[in-house]
Amino acid sequence: SQTIHQWPATLVQPVGSPLSLECTVEGTSNPNLYWYRQAAGRGLQLLFYSVGIGQISSEVPQNLSASRPQDRQFILSSKKLLLSDSGFYLCAWSVGLLYTEAFFGQGTRLTVV
Amino acid sequence: QKEVEQNSGPLSVPEGAIASLNCTYSDRGSQSFFWYRQYSGKSPELIMSIYSNGDKEDGRFTAQLNKASQYVSLLIRDSQPSDSATYLCAVNTISGTYKYIFGTGTRLKVLA
Numbered sequence: 001s002q003t004i005h006q007w008p009a010t011l012v013q014p015v016g017s018p019l020s021l022e023c024t025v026e027g028t029s030n031p032n033l034y035w036y037r038q039a040a041g042r043g044l045q046l047l048f049y050s051v052g053i054g055q056i057s058s059e060v061p062q063n064l065s066a067s068r069p070q071d072r073q074f075i076l077s078s079k080k081l082l083l084s085d086s087g088f089y090l091c092a093w094s095v096g097l098l099y100t101e102a103f104f105g106q107g108t109r110l111t112v113v
Numbered sequence: 114q115k116e117v118e119q120n121s122g123p124l125s126v127p128e129g130a131i132a133s134l135n136c137t138y139s140d141r142g143s144q145s146f147f148w149y150r151q152y153s154g155k156s157p158e159l160i161m162s163i164y165s166n167g168d169k170e171d172g173r174f175t176a177q178l179n180k181a182s183q184y185v186s187l188l189i190r191d192s193q194p195s196d197s198a199t200y201l202c203a204v205n206t207i208s209g210t211y212k213y214i215f216g217t218g219t220r221l222k223v224l225a
Contacts, residue, residue: 032211034212034213036215042217043201043215043216043217043218044157044201044215046212046213046214046215049211049212051211057212059212090156090157092213094211094213097211098144098145098164098205099144099145099162099164100145100205101147101159101162102147102159102203102213103159104156104157104158105156106155106156107155107156109154
């Protein structure tokens with residue numbers, strides 16, 4: 001069966017520090033991968049999605065970037081965090097085109113101080 | 114206009130009642146529709162997907178889709194206090210991408 005791992009679960013980082021969040025999927029090949037952010041009391045904002053290695057689409061211009069170095073690995077990065085980067089970061093995966101469900105990892109709660 | 118709209122709530126229902134959650138979407142090209150449940154501090158978990166007009170039932174949950182009205186709903190029968198959570202509606206389109214667009218969610222409170 002497929003599983004998704006996301007770490008760390010919580011993170012407190014100072015303003016201006018770098019960020020690296022990692023997500024890996026097991027049990028499937030060529031998944032679509034997504035990074036979402038959820039601010040406190042808000043909905044899910046799609047940040048990046050990827051349909052294959054090296055293929056990254058950005059939805060929101062900001063100081064974040066994403067990379068997909070391997071088929072089942074998706075990384076979210078920042079060179080310098082802002083206070084506004086605080087939130088709940090969620091990685092998700094799906095397989096195929098339409099009529100396919102997306103499943104989420106456990107999330108990383110990031111607090112920028 | 115937001116792509117996926119939901120009433121933020123809270124929607125309060127007594128235990129044992131039917132909870133009705135609604136969602137509208139703006140992209141007529143949308144083909145796939147999903148309901149997720151999110152407990153406070155946790156990640157969303159998939160409850161149901163629906164792809165065709167009409168009703169789809171799974172246990173106490175029924176999803177309803179009306180593409181002509183661009184409307185999706187979720188009914189929860191025999192609501193339990195454990196159903197208290199935020200319910201997120203999500204939509205996938207045929208616009209050439211594979212992204213899932215979420216509404217802001219409806220907070221449901223089931224009163225014991």
